Amino acid sequence: MNARIFIPGDAGAIAVGADEVASALIAATRGNGAAVEIIRTGSRGLYWLEPMIEIATPAGRVAYGPVAASDVDGLIASGFLDGGDHPLRLGDPNEIPWLKRQTRLSFARCGIIDPRSLDDYREHGGTSGLTRALSIGAEKTIEQIIESGLRGRGGAGFPTGIKLRTAAQTEATRKYIVCNADEGDSGTFADRMLMEGDPFLLIEGMVIAGIAVGATKGYLYIRSEYPHAIAVMDDALASARKAGLLGDKIAGSAHEFDIEIRVGAGAYVCGEETSLLESIEGKRGVVRAKPPLPAHKGLFGQPTVINNVLSLAALPFILAEGAKAYFDFGTGRSRGTMPIQLAGNIKYGGLFEAGFGLSLGELVDEIGGGTASGRPVRAVQVGGPLGAYFPPSLFDTVFDYEAFAARDGLIGHGGVVVFDGSVDMAKQARFALEFCAIESCGKCTPCRIGSSRGVELVDRIINGEEREANLVVLEDLCNTMKFGSLCALGGFTPYPVMSALNHFPEDFNAAPRAVPAG
């Protein structure tokens, strides 16, 4: 039998040398008679161990990492093709505590299966959610999703089932499912990992949503910065069509559904749902005023369900295992699991899927191991460029939608970016406003003008020009942006700015501020 070696083809693993390791393995095993089959998987999400490669042995998989191309000869010499001992040997990957502690529902297969093989997907439980959705019908499918408590994982946290029901109840000859894979938030990579590691899960989720609302066409809008994800999804869509998972008669049923990929073009604001719809329509990615809601009047004026990758990818589990199985994870009004992404200056960075309810301190200190630089953590930005900065004194904040909102923050798409003491928080506040100025679509004044005026204000504060007066103006400007902007870009940019100022006033040379209690 061939030795089977699993090497991630995930962009994050490739960025740290996975392709070179694969080439070195092919070269090293070519001459010596050992027949080796290399399977490119997604990533398990333990990025400090990437490239992490796995060998299939009779006792299960054995992992090694982080492997460099220069380690390959040594690995082969120590018999790693049979799971032999080596300083890089990690043992059974499922027993690595960082992975064992997780609750992998959406990421159950990521890093394990061959993402380009529909058979592999099926063998690992794939498509059973779709089978159940087809057997219980559209109405009961939506009921299940409502009962699961699933809320939008893109950041807004709107109940996914309610959105589906609204679109289902809206009469139209044509409806759309749009998947928002414009994952532009810094510190987030779960959508990318999922598309690269388990693309059929997302396809299955979109098909389930399509059947539930009676939509016949889906668009998958992927950002151009993700060429690897685009390539994998392209292949997976072709296989799904060939196998009858997409097309005129989905899995032999009377339902029709197909998916088309649209590639973004470098505009962060297109992650905002209405701007994304404009972009698919071939226009500038300018935000639309709501109402009308997309579920009533969305893409091309038709009822449209637009959801993030992680929301749609949660549907197959909910259908296959039942709403209760999903609802049983989580806390309060945040049900199920959240794929949390630990990034930045962090020792153990990667994807940590767990039920809502861990504290920020557990995530950063215990699971993340603190900073990679070894210096104390000073600030953590949660929820991307529009998320608040938290100091370690707020590490008791529980990871759920409401707890973060109560402390003037947001969980957004689940990104956690760690900074050590070298960070200058006035500079980070300035960056938040500058980023908003660069990426603003320009439609509404608070965002378009406010962001530029904000950069100037922070500059004056940093330079000590009328500091106290300018701090008052900055706070006032932030309020105008927060309550006057059309979408989250202008509306949430005040979060990083005000949290930097409130929690780290010393970086602005300002007096300590009274912070509203959580």
Place this chain on the structure above:
Amino acid sequence: MAPYKFWDEEAAAAIIAEYSHLDGALLPMLHAVQEAFGFLPEAVTPMIADTLNLTRAEVHGVTTFYSDFRREPPTKHTLKLCRAEACQAAGGDALAAQAESRLGVTMGEATADRLVTLEPVYCLGLCACAPSAMLDGRVVGRLDARRLESLLAEAQE
């Protein structure tokens, strides 16, 4: 990097025709034209406008809204350096300064010899192996001064 074609009106017309059946065809069309020629020559604006029944201003508006679309030929290499928060947290500012001083340009500019453009990118999704960069489509993570130096050398070949 991909070898680009010289401007050829007939080839451009064929690409435009290939995408004209799509709903909301403009972005896929612009991507395809740019992929073929390396940029969007001014001459394609009226061609696309005619095909999609849009005004030239509308096509121009879309072309200039999205940062991916280039209106002049690309340099031989493009080095995208991630400038977003996760990479900032991991030392990205110093690397950006290093790249700027070594190439003698500021972010967003091309070197005078047209060998390389240094572009900021706001997140490559490689935030757990930050800082990161992309050289002509190839992703690189865990950048440090030494690894960046070899990328810069490669970009100047």
